[in-house]
Amino acid sequence: MVATALHLPDLSSQARRLIELGLLDLGVGALSESEIASAVAGVDCPEGSLLVPGPNLVAPSKLAPLLSRAGKPGFVVVDMTDLDDFAPIAGVDVPDAPFYVVSGLERGDEMANWSPDEALPAITGAGRTPMTIGEGIAWLLQQPEQLEPNHCFMTIGSRLRKANGKLDARTPAIWISGGTGRDGRERKGAPKVGWCWAGNRHTWLGFGSVARRFALAAP
Structure with a gap:
């Protein structure tokens, strides 16, 4: 896997x-702005690390509209009203903090046209963990250019567990709206937070993953 987030600015930026x-x-x-600035000031982290607002601070559904592409805001598909109920899967340890940092982000282009069920063991077998939907949104807030036509990505580190204990078959993903169906023509080209079936393959979707997560001190 080749890292694709090579030029992220420092955490303060x-x-x-x-x-x-x-x-x-x-x-x-x-x-406050000053409290957030204090939390990230002087933090020693690997080059290319990403600052992530924790899910207990702000839900992914609220972050998604801050995404932007071609002058159009991001959105969550209408049939994913339960986006914020998707939680980290086993083995994905998200720090319980207002902000945390992830390093070694990869978009996983080489796994395009793989299913989530096929990609997960490859990611974990490489000593990495799949990206959560909150991490994927946070990445694109900093680097919108990482969402490219035919090079978008799934975030299978987040799954919904049903009342019977089994995983819902949907896996979150972020791609570019074609402006069709319920998206609406006005959203063509906008960042789209949606879902795919865990057993399905899509030629334009890779699999986001990270090398490490660590917490920041609370502001």
């Missing part, structure tokens, strides 16, 4: 970008 995009308007408690 990423925090400023999140604030400029409107993070503090999403009901993230009493956090």
Whole structure:
């Protein structure tokens, strides 16, 4: 696997970008700009690390509209009203913190046309873990250019567990809307948070993964 997030700015710059995009308007408690700046100041992390707002701070459904491509905001598909109920799968340990950091992001282009069921063992077998939907959105907030035609990605680190204990067959993904069906023509070209079946393959979807996660001190 080849890393594709090679030029992420430092964490302080990423925090400023999140604030400029409107993070503090999403009901993230009493956090202030100065508190967020203090939390990321001087943090020693590998080059190319990504700052991620934790799911307990802000839900993915609230972050998705901050995405942008071709001047159009991101959106969640209408038949995924339960997006925020998708949680990390076993083996994906997301720090319980307002913000955390992931390193070694990869888009997984080489696994395009694989199914999620096929990709997961390949990712874990390489000593990595699949990206969550919140991490995928956070990445594209910093690097919108990572969402390219025919090079989008699934985030199979997030799954929904049903009342009977089994996993829902849907796996989250982020791609570019074609403006068809219930998306609406006005959304053509916009970032789209949706889902795919765990056993299906798609030629334009790779599989996001990360090397490591670690928490930041609470602001």
